[in-house]
Amino acid sequence: MDVRSQIAMVFHLDKCIGCHTCSIACKNIWTDRKGAEYMWWNNVETKPGTGYPTKWEDQDIYKGGWKKNGKEKISLRGSGKYKGLLNIFHNPHLPVLDDYYEPWTYKYLDLIESPAGDDQPTARPVSLVTGKPLDIKSGPNWDDDLSGTPEYARRDPNLENLSKAEQEAMFQLEKMAMFYLPRICNHCLNPACVASCPSGAIYKRGEDGVVLINQKVCRAWRMCVTACPYKKSYYNWNTGKSEKCILCYPRLEAGHAPACMHSCVGRIRYLGVLLYDADKIEEAASVSDEELIDSQLDLILDPFDEEVIRNAKENGVADSTIKAAQTSPVYKFVKEWGLALPLHAEYRTLPMLFYVPPMLPVMASLSTTDDSGQAVKLDPIAKFWDKNHRYDTTSKTIMQTVEQARFPVKYMANLFGTGNEEKLIEVLKKQLAVRVHRRHVTVGDVDAGLTNDTLNEVKLTAEIADDIYRLTSLAKFDDRFNIPPAHREQAIEMLENAGDTKGSTGFGFKETPQRGL
Amino acid sequence: MTPFNVIFFIALPYAALLMFFVGTIYRYKATKFKFSSLSSQFLETRKLYWGSVPFHWGILFLFFGHLIAFLFPSSILAWNQQPVRLIILEVSAFVGGVVTLLGLINLFYRRLTDARLRKVTSLIDILLEALLITEIFLGLWVAFGYRWGSSWFATVLSPYLKSIFTFSPNIDAVVMLPFIIQLHIILAFVIFLIIPFTRLVHVLVYPLSYLWRPYQKVIWNWDRKQIRSTQTKWTIHKPRNN
Ligand code: SF4
Numbered sequence: 136m137d138v139r140s141q142i143a144m145v146f147h148l149d150k151c152i153g154c155h156t157c158s159i160a161c162k163n164i165w166t167d168r169k170g171a172e173y174m175w176w177n178n179v180e181t182k183p184g185t186g187y188p189t190k191w192e193d194q195d196i197y198k199g200g201w202k203k204n205g206k207e208k209i210s211l212r213g214s215g216k217y218k219g220l221l222n223i224f225h226n227p228h229l230p231v232l233d234d235y236y237e238p239w240t241y242k243y244l245d246l247i248e249s250p251a252g253d254d255q256p257t258a259r260p261v262s263l264v265t266g267k268p269l270d271i272k273s274g275p276n277w278d279d280d281l282s283g284t285p286e287y288a289r290r291d292p293n294l295e296n297l298s299k300a301e302q303e304a305m306f307q308l309e310k311m312a313m314f315y316l317p318r319i320c321n322h323c324l325n326p327a328c329v330a331s332c333p334s335g336a337i338y339k340r341g342e343d344g345v346v347l348i349n350q351k352v353c354r355a356w357r358m359c360v361t362a363c364p365y366k367k368s369y370y371n372w373n374t375g376k377s378e379k380c381i382l383c384y385p386r387l388e389a390g391h392a393p394a395c396m397h398s399c400v401g402r403i404r405y406l407g408v409l410l411y412d413a414d415k416i417e418e419a420a421s422v423s424d425e426e427l428i429d430s431q432l433d434l435i436l437d438p439f440d441e442e443v444i445r446n447a448k449e450n451g452v453a454d455s456t457i458k459a460a461q462t463s464p465v466y467k468f469v470k471e472w473g474l475a476l477p478l479h480a481e482y483r484t485l486p487m488l489f490y491v492p493p494m495l496p497v498m499a500s501l502s503t504t505d506d507s508g509q510a511v512k513l514d515p516i517a518k519f520w521d522k523n524h525r526y527d528t529t530s531k532t533i534m535q536t537v538e539q540a541r542f543p544v545k546y547m548a549n550l551f552g553t554g555n556e557e558k559l560i561e562v563l564k565k566q567l568a569v570r571v572h573r574r575h576v577t578v579g580d581v582d583a584g585l586t587n588d589t590l591n592e593v594k595l596t597a598e599i600a601d602d603i604y605r606l607t608s609l610a611k612f613d614d615r616f617n618i619p620p621a622h623r624e625q626a627i628e629m630l631e632n633a634g635d636t637k638g639s640t641g642f643g644f645k646e647t648p649q650r651g652l
Numbered sequence: 653m654t655p656f657n658v659i660f661f662i663a664l665p666y667a668a669l670l671m672f673f674v675g676t677i678y679r680y681k682a683t684k685f686k687f688s689s690l691s692s693q694f695l696e697t698r699k700l701y702w703g704s705v706p707f708h709w710g711i712l713f714l715f716f717g718h719l720i721a722f723l724f725p726s727s728i729l730a731w732n733q734q735p736v737r738l739i740i741l742e743v744s745a746f747v748g749g750v751v752t753l754l755g756l757i758n759l760f761y762r763r764l765t766d767a768r769l770r771k772v773t774s775l776i777d778i779l780l781e782a783l784l785i786t787e788i789f790l791g792l793w794v795a796f797g798y799r800w801g802s803s804w805f806a807t808v809l810s811p812y813l814k815s816i817f818t819f820s821p822n823i824d825a826v827v828m829l830p831f832i833i834q835l836h837i838i839l840a841f842v843i844f845l846i847i848p849f850t851r852l853v854h855v856l857v858y859p860l861s862y863l864w865r866p867y868q869k870v871i872w873n874w875d876r877k878q879i880r881s882t883q884t885k886w887t888i889h890k891p892r893n894n
């Protein structure tokens with residue numbers, strides 16, 4: 136057993152309001168530079184939709200992630216030792232600037248400086264690459280909130296195995312639903328970006344599992360951009376180096392939450408330590424598609440287990456980190472409660488960002504009722520649904536509606552369940568049970584028997600349901616982010632020794648003032 | 653031994669060698685961030701294919717062809733003893749040259765005409781590409797105009813280059829060569845000389861080691877087996893594993 140610690144995350148999708156605050160926080164800190172303008176280390180996309188870069192999930196185009204060959208082995212889909220080195224002169228699967236968008240700004244000064252004339256001056260858009268006026272064809276979140284549905288939402292790669300009828304049903308105006316999917320680098324346990332880098336510039340930090348690119352070793356071979364199935368490694372066209380989310384490691388080391396998480400308005404984000412068994416990584420990534428999620432979750436170890444703790448200590452994991460693993464909100468969501476699932480586990484990178492799938496379409500399903508009483512109350516010119524249909528939000532029938540949700544479970548399963556609907560239904564039912572239970576506690580219009588039945592069906596107790604409710608809805612900052620100290624007394628920024636550098640450099644120094652020959 | 657000959661066939665190669673080693677090593681140590689192939693595929697990919705692929709494979713072929721002729725002249729001469737084999741060698745080398753040249757011209761044209769690429773093109777890039785085009789063109793001229801270069805390279809140039817590397821320069825033979833061939837040689841030295849100042853440094857860091865390293869890479873900032881041990885001595889030095 137090779138016990139290591141990993142900073143892992145949970146995003147609770149039901150709580151995301153799609154405000155993009157996270158993206159802006161990240162952009163302002165890290166990617167507001169020449170060559171990085173187009174990068175969104177954190178982006179929030181509307182689902183269904185084609186995402187960013189467009190159609191990133193379609194691995195027939197981008198060839199990201201690992202694929203399973205035959206019985207045992209997995210290999211990188213579009214790169215790797217031989218393919219990578221052969222394609223080094225021209226990488227046929229590289230997403231190019233237009234697959235993201237051409238970044239631009241406006242010539243604001245023209246509004247003030249233009250000479251007086253008959254026409255109102257305008258601020259023309261100019262490309263941040265060429266500096267030339269630009270005809271904007273797409274931009275970040277071009278398909279936000281389902282805009283341009285025929286072009287974007289309908290081409291979502293996750294719709295592929297849905298039948299025509301199912302797809303049509305999804306896009307009926309009255310039934311259309313959507314949710315937001317915030318994405319950052321998953322800091323995977325089996326990162327394809329690391330494996331694909333010919334220079335060996337990308338590495339995973341042993342201490343906390345953050346995946347980083349050494350900017351001094353990257354040589355612009357661009358293989359990581361192809362290999363990352365989530366397209367979370369970006370090529371900086373100006374510096375000629377690839378860059379990616381660094382999980383705000385300077386903040387982490389100082390005990391702060393990453394900027395995107397700190398600023399999250401919906402408070403959807405949780406961050407904490409998981410202990411895992413590094414010996415089993417390859418094995419876990421090589422099982423069949425159906426077993427992938429379970430095998431990934433099996434990697435995560437019980438932080439209370441004596442054996443695990445002993446092994447962790449032998450491996451240099453600090454006590455504070457073990458403690459953090461025991462109180463980790465991520466461990467609760469992922470392992471204890473089984474509420475959070477990895478996104479596209481079938482890419483086999485073992486992502487360490489987990490999502491609680493959204494339930495919104497379940498709560499309100501269209502049902503036939505006699506609604507005449509309701510209609511009377513309505514203003515005659517107000518629009519309302521067909522008299523005999525209305526949104527059914529009664530808790531009595533809720534449990535039956537999970538499978539027949541407005542948002543097909545099949546679609547969700549393509550995102551979070553490697554296509555396995557059972558997995559999704561299980562998670563959604565658990566969430567529903569918590570809601571039924573809370574409704575019983577707070578509103579009281581659900582009877583105790585039904586509440587017990589629903590809880591029993593998903594093997595939850597009232598106490599656990601309350602815990603889930605608390606961490607989901609009431610959690611304070613410190614409950615959501617449980618960040619162990621990086622033990623800076625051992626090293627500044629974990630890379631340099633405090634004794635070597637303390638007080639030695641400052642403004643104007645390029646070279647460490649070291650004793651001469 | 654005119655001054656011309658001394659400058660271009662003795663001074664220049666040594667200047668080039670010195671500059672190459674000192675310059676690249678210094679740059680690698682001091683400005684490692686700038687060691688990059690500076691790929692522009694992200695900004696333009698379609699035209700790049702028709703330039704980069706033929707150019708790179710072609711130049712590799714030509715480079716190793718020259719290298720083999722330099723290192724093993726006798727084996728080249730032995731191979732060339734049969735006219736058919738000589739012709740096969742010469743024709744494939746010539747075709748390789750043409751492919752390289754076409755690729756490079758494509759690259760040059762692409763770089764000059766694409767608005768996005770202009771933004772990532774420096775003066776030295778243009779100079780380098782112009783130099784390479786001239787050099788390859790001259791090479792083709794030599795191959796065509798002064799037939800069976802593979803043979804006379806082995807008998808005339810290999811000894812000359814060897815004399816340079818053994819620090820006993822002997823230029824008796826080179827000075828007799830036609831001017832076009834001399835120009836080809838001189839330009840080659842110039843290109844070597846400017847390598848440290850160009851993106852050509854990426855050749856030196858071609859990631860062959862990828863072939864034998866394990867796929868995954870984990871870096872520990874401290875020795876994890878020792879950090880919790882009370883036996884470990886306190887040290888003020890950086891851990892050695894990064
Ligand atoms: S999400 Fe992509 S960039 Fe991040 S660790 Fe995984 S493979 Fe690498």
Ligand code: SF4
Pocket residue numbers: 150151152153154155156157158179315317398399400401402403
């Ligand atoms: S800040 Fe939070 S709520 Fe807002 S879009 Fe980002 S993840 Fe969603």
